Amino acid sequence: MMLSFDPIWLTLELAILTTFVLTLITIPISYWLTFSSFRYRFIIEAILNLPLVLPPTVLGFYLLLVFSPNHWFGGWIEKLFDFRIAFSFFGILIGSILFSLPFMLQALQVGFSSIPKTHIDTAKVLGKSKLEILFRVILPNCKPAILAGMILTFAHTIGEFGVVLMIGGSIPGKTKVTSIAILEEVAAMNYHSAHIYASVLIVISMIVLLVLFRYKRSVSIVFAEKD
Template sequence: MIFQLGEKLIDFTPFILSFKLAFIVTVILLIISIPYAYFLSNTKSKIKPFLEAITALPIVLPPSVLGFYLLILLSPNSLIGSVFYDLFNIKLVFSFEGLVVASCIYSFPFMTQPIQSGFESIPKSLIEASYVSGKGKVITLFRVILPNMKPFLLTAIVITFAHTIGEFGVVLMIGGSIPGKTEVASVAIYNYVEMLDYKSAHIYSAIMLFISFIVLFIVYFINYKIKRKVNDLY
């Protein structure tokens, strides 16, 4: 998808790929993170610190390190890579599917940690009152707990979406830079700088800056509205 901006032709395909990737990753991680974060917030097991450390590892690991090990993990010669190729004829390296898998791993803590904080913020008395009234764990989760932690869910969803859009190192190592397939917006900016096409790099960067600001503004604005409603109630 190409648009003309003044005398410059701008290909918006990398942005479409970025949004597509971010949407798929956010949906997958939301489904996975809710039960996982619920388990972490309620478990008293001795392995909880270990699980939390593993979950947070992508935050502190350099993208090049994580990307390197994911490249090995998802290669056709690995167990995971060979299973995907043999069963689904999908190569996880240098493919959009590989970007989805890698981005899910890299963005996992950005979805899980806010949701875990949300679960831990719910008063135990509220949960106990739900049990006393005859509601089971599943009904309590979806009708009592989740509705009372909307700001945390919103933050997790938006931050995960924005983080996936802006990721560079991991997606470059796993997906490379295949136009129309794995060349997302962040990689396209890098390529323009490499070609000394600073005008295109500036336009792409400005669009990314605008998107990032709007995403963060939406999070803070909605959270502000929710907090005002809560304060008005009490």
């Protein structure tokens, strides 16, 4: 049986899209969590970081229930758009975004918190709006943290298993990522194929970690200089 590299490409596609979407949505969330004076924002923060302590299968199970056509939300989506979220690439993308959100969120919060308060106060004195402060003061000074968050998110996504399996199953070319392919090859006692898949993930993971730890030094230097 010829080895299919579709799971590898699908894994990379999932990781890239998850990282891109999370970079966009976590910037305003992190900004609000870091600088908001809302008294109970810690509750929101706890909810957003829940995937850190939840077993992946628990998150995947409830997402599967919500996305199911038997649930009002899943049924409404399918009726309105003639599209079923469960067992689709879009479904595992949503699951991946929710499961990896804390990794990007925490990296950005650390970066935002490291901005000297004097920078922000000066911008306010000059009459800059919150949006201008975000794009002209905070983000330019948080590039190292943003990149670190993107690397962590990408690395976390390529190794996802439980959430993806629960929401997407194992549909070749649609939801069958590399981690699931390894399980199936081992179950079928095709250890050679499983070894190839596993080796590719090891190489990708190692490259990502090398970039992360190489860049971690740069991040530390940048924030040390700001202090």
